[in-house]
Amino acid sequence: MTITSGIDVGTGAIKVVAFEVDGDQERCLGKRVERVRQRDPLKLAGDIYDDLLKETGVVRADVAYCATTGEGEALTFHTGHFYSMTTHARGAIYLNPASRAVLDTGALHGRAIRMDERGKVLAYKMTSQCASGSGQFLENIARYLGIAQDEIGSLSQRADNPEKVSGICAVLAETDVINMVSRGISSPNILRGIHESMADRLAKLLKTLGSLDGTVQMTGGLALDAGLVEAMKDAVVKAKVDVAIESHPDSIYAGAIGAALWGAFRHKRLADMARAA
Amino acid sequence: MRTFVGIDLGSTTTKAVLMDENKEVIGRGITNSRSNYATAARVASEEARIDARFTLFRRALHVGEAGHEHSAEFLAALERNFRLIQFLEQLDDLEETCHRQLEAERFKAVAGPLQEALHVIFARLREEAASLYAPGAKRKSDFFRDIAGSRFHVHAEAVAREMGIALEMVLNAYDKSIIEVENRPPGGELSEKFRRAVARMLAVDSHAADGEGDFAAMIESALGIELEETYLVGTGYGRVTLPFSKEHIRSEILCHGLGAHMMYPGTRTVLDIGGQDTKGIQIDGHGIVENFQMNDRCAAGCGRYLGYIADEMNMGLHELGPLAMQSNRPARINSTCTVFAGAELRDRLSLGEKREDILAGLHRAIILRAISIISRSGGVTDQFTFTGGVAKNEAAVRELRKLIQENYGEVTININPDSIYTGALGASEFARRAVAA
Numbered sequence: 001m002t003i004t005s006g007i008d009v010g011t012g013a014i015k016v017v018a019f020e021v022d023g024d025q026e027r028c029l030g031k032r033v034e035r036v037r038q039r040d041p042l043k044l045a046g047d048i049y050d051d052l053l054k055e056t057g058v059v060r061a062d063v064a065y066c067a068t069t070g071e072g073e074a075l076t077f078h079t080g081h082f083y084s085m086t087t088h089a090r091g092a093i094y095l096n097p098a099s100r101a102v103l104d105t106g107a108l109h110g111r112a113i114r115m116d117e118r119g120k121v122l123a124y125k126m127t128s129q130c131a132s133g134s135g136q137f138l139e140n141i142a143r144y145l146g147i148a149q150d151e152i153g154s155l156s157q158r159a160d161n162p163e164k165v166s167g168i169c170a171v172l173a174e175t176d177v178i179n180m181v182s183r184g185i186s187s188p189n190i191l192r193g194i195h196e197s198m199a200d201r202l203a204k205l206l207k208t209l210g211s212l213d214g215t216v217q218m219t220g221g222l223a224l225d226a227g228l229v230e231a232m233k234d235a236v237v238k239a240k241v242d243v244a245i246e247s248h249p250d251s252i253y254a255g256a257i258g259a260a261l262w263g264a265f266r267h268k269r270l271a272d273m274a275r276a277a
Numbered sequence: 278m279r280t281f282v283g284i285d286l287g288s289t290t291t292k293a294v295l296m297d298e299n300k301e302v303i304g305r306g307i308t309n310s311r312s313n314y315a316t317a318a319r320v321a322s323e324e325a326r327i328d329a330r331f332t333l334f335r336r337a338l339h340v341g342e343a344g345h346e347h348s349a350e351f352l353a354a355l356e357r358n359f360r361l362i363q364f365l366e367q368l369d370d371l372e373e374t375c376h377r378q379l380e381a382e383r384f385k386a387v388a389g390p391l392q393e394a395l396h397v398i399f400a401r402l403r404e405e406a407a408s409l410y411a412p413g414a415k416r417k418s419d420f421f422r423d424i425a426g427s428r429f430h431v432h433a434e435a436v437a438r439e440m441g442i443a444l445e446m447v448l449n450a451y452d453k454s455i456i457e458v459e460n461r462p463p464g465g466e467l468s469e470k471f472r473r474a475v476a477r478m479l480a481v482d483s484h485a486a487d488g489e490g491d492f493a494a495m496i497e498s499a500l501g502i503e504l505e506e507t508y509l510v511g512t513g514y515g516r517v518t519l520p521f522s523k524e525h526i527r528s529e530i531l532c533h534g535l536g537a538h539m540m541y542p543g544t545r546t547v548l549d550i551g552g553q554d555t556k557g558i559q560i561d562g563h564g565i566v567e568n569f570q571m572n573d574r575c576a577a578g579c580g581r582y583l584g585y586i587a588d589e590m591n592m593g594l595h596e597l598g599p600l601a602m603q604s605n606r607p608a609r610i611n612s613t614c615t616v617f618a619g620a621e622l623r624d625r626l627s628l629g630e631k632r633e634d635i636l637a638g639l640h641r642a643i644i645l646r647a648i649s650i651i652s653r654s655g656g657v658t659d660q661f662t663f664t665g666g667v668a669k670n671e672a673a674v675r676e677l678r679k680l681i682q683e684n685y686g687e688v689t690i691n692i693n694p695d696s697i698y699t700g701a702l703g704a705s706e707f708a709r710r711a712v713a714a
Binding site for chain 1: 288313314383430444449452453454455553575576581585589612614623624627628
């Protein structure tokens with residue numbers, strides 16, 4: 001029986017999980033997520049990590065492998081680091097074994113990943129070098145409208161006449177919203193319009209991965225946004241990509257979960273090698 | 278007195294200039310633009326009228342003349358007290374509005390503790406308000422939204438920790454309130470606020486009116502001069518949304534060209550870096566536009582780029598330049614997009630690169646983009662004038678001088694400390710000509 005942990009340091013939020021792994025048995029001991037909010041992400045990650053360990057009743061020394069992903073490589077206390085695409089692929093398989101592709105919607109990037117049943121990455125695509133239509137973009141707009149993150153989804157689902165938005169600069173988004181507001185467009189229609197344009201881009205990204213069989217699992221911070229998930233389901237139909245889109249209540253932890261599980265895998269291999277030697 | 282008003286409704290800030298019949302600027306005002314341009318225009322012109330009052334006070338109190346050494350000091354203190362009164366008024370409004378939010382369904386479960394938290398936060402905000410407006414105090418910005426927002430954030434974080442409640446909820450109550458509050462133009466009569474500020478000062482500092490006659494009486498007489506708004510011209514990004522008829526509107530390119538010409542009659546090329554657009558303008562000897570080019574819908578290379586970086590670093594916008602000036606090894610920034618540059622900044626910081634070197638690199642990046650816009654508008658012809666908010670940033674100016682020198686050789690570069698008002702100045706001159714014609 002091995003205890004491992006995964007720390008996913010994102011641009012917008014820090015996700016931390018602890019796992020108990022025994023052969024094929026994987027049990028989540030605890031999970032934590034916290035928005036960065038202009039604090040030092042590395043210090044914050046350390047604090048949340050310690051909080052989580054305290055909650056699960058273990059100390060740092062009990063953790064056989066502390067794995068980081070995202071921007072977490074600079075954490076001094078970690079055992080090893082894994083790239084985001086591999087951790088999200090692995091995390092998605094854990095959340096839903098039928099997943100064969102991942103749509104990771106984070107604060108800056110959208111990523112599409114194709115993998116096999118064991119979480120091995122087969123193909124990978126990422127959005128361009130412009131933050132238009134990113135999570136950060138949606139957050140800027142919601143903040144301006146005074147809408148909390150957990151309200152976005154249900155508001156978007158109430159839209160009756162979505163406002164078309166395309167390629168708005170994330171930083172100048174506020175101005176565009178100002179103009180929408182002054183033209184009397186409702187918050188639901190603004191949000192749904194943004195969800196649709198984001199979903200169209202992500203659907204294009206999925207298309208470039210080649211043929212998909214199995215489910216596309218949404219991960220990352222925006223996977224909890226029911227409005228985006230709904231728009232995504234519409235967008236794949238429109239783009240003629242024949243896949244099922246799924247999300248999961250723990251989607252935001254996919255990267256951290258994948259890191260903890262890859263950490264367990266690597267720990268076992270290292271132990272086996274040490275024994276063989 | 279008759280005054281002519283020019284209003285420049287920028288995407289980020291709205292500027293107003295009050296000009297008298299002798300083409301002299303007597304007042305300038307600035308505020309942040311909001312979802313309601315009519316309010317922004319009203320607040321900016323009110324700010325310009327406040328500034329104009331101070332011009333009249335300076336005249337009434339003979340500032341700068343021999344034997345009136347204390348006048349300037351008195352007026353500086355008056356301004357601080359006046360601003361503090363304004364700030365506290367808006368703070369009251371914000372507190373009431375935040376409390377009203379708690380009646381909503383989403384706050385039901387935590388309304389009690391949240392209410393308590395808000396009380397504590399606002400008590401602390403009020404407690405520190407006087408120190409924000411103390412002599413020599415540095416403020417992050419002069420806009421209520423920025424000052425209140427950044428201080429609210431600091432106190433909210435502490436109070437949420439102390440009381441063990443969710444910070445997100447507290448911030449959400451603020452987010453839901455701030456637009457409403459800033460869209461209510463400050464109420465009350467201006468003259469009344471000036472009188473209250475004087476009274477406040479005399480209460481604190483009884484010998485404020487020492488030896489040079491009665492300051493309070495002089496202020497009173499200056500308050501008696503009526504500022505008549507004879508004609509108004511609006512320009513800028515939000516001009517079409519203004520409740521003005523067509524003859525009261527001019528394009529921002531024309532206003533910027535004319536404004537730059539009024540400050541520097543010899544200028545032929547103007548670069549304006551505003552909040553969300555960067556313009557290269559070529560003008561003739563009368564300030565008439567011959568050619569122009571502007572960026573399109575991307576914040577890289579405009580003022581918002583630096584604004585965003587300042588937010589990322591939790592610094593005030595005007596603190597960036599001085600810090601970047603300390604570098605002589607600018608980093609090479611790879612990201613074009615502002616948001617990605619922000620992430621690159623964080624990466625570089627965590628790798629231990631120096632803040633000033635990264636910042637210097639970011640300043641270089643914004644100016645490189647501006648230079649490419651100028652070259653597309655027809656290059657640089659002597660004299661060159663740099664306007665807009667970014668012209669206040671010494672690090673940006675340093676990079677600009679270097680790049681102009683490299684690409685166009687020896688050119689006179691004009692930078693006016695009030696260059697953020699260039700568009701509004703041009704508009705006020707159009708207003709003056711409309712009546713004079």
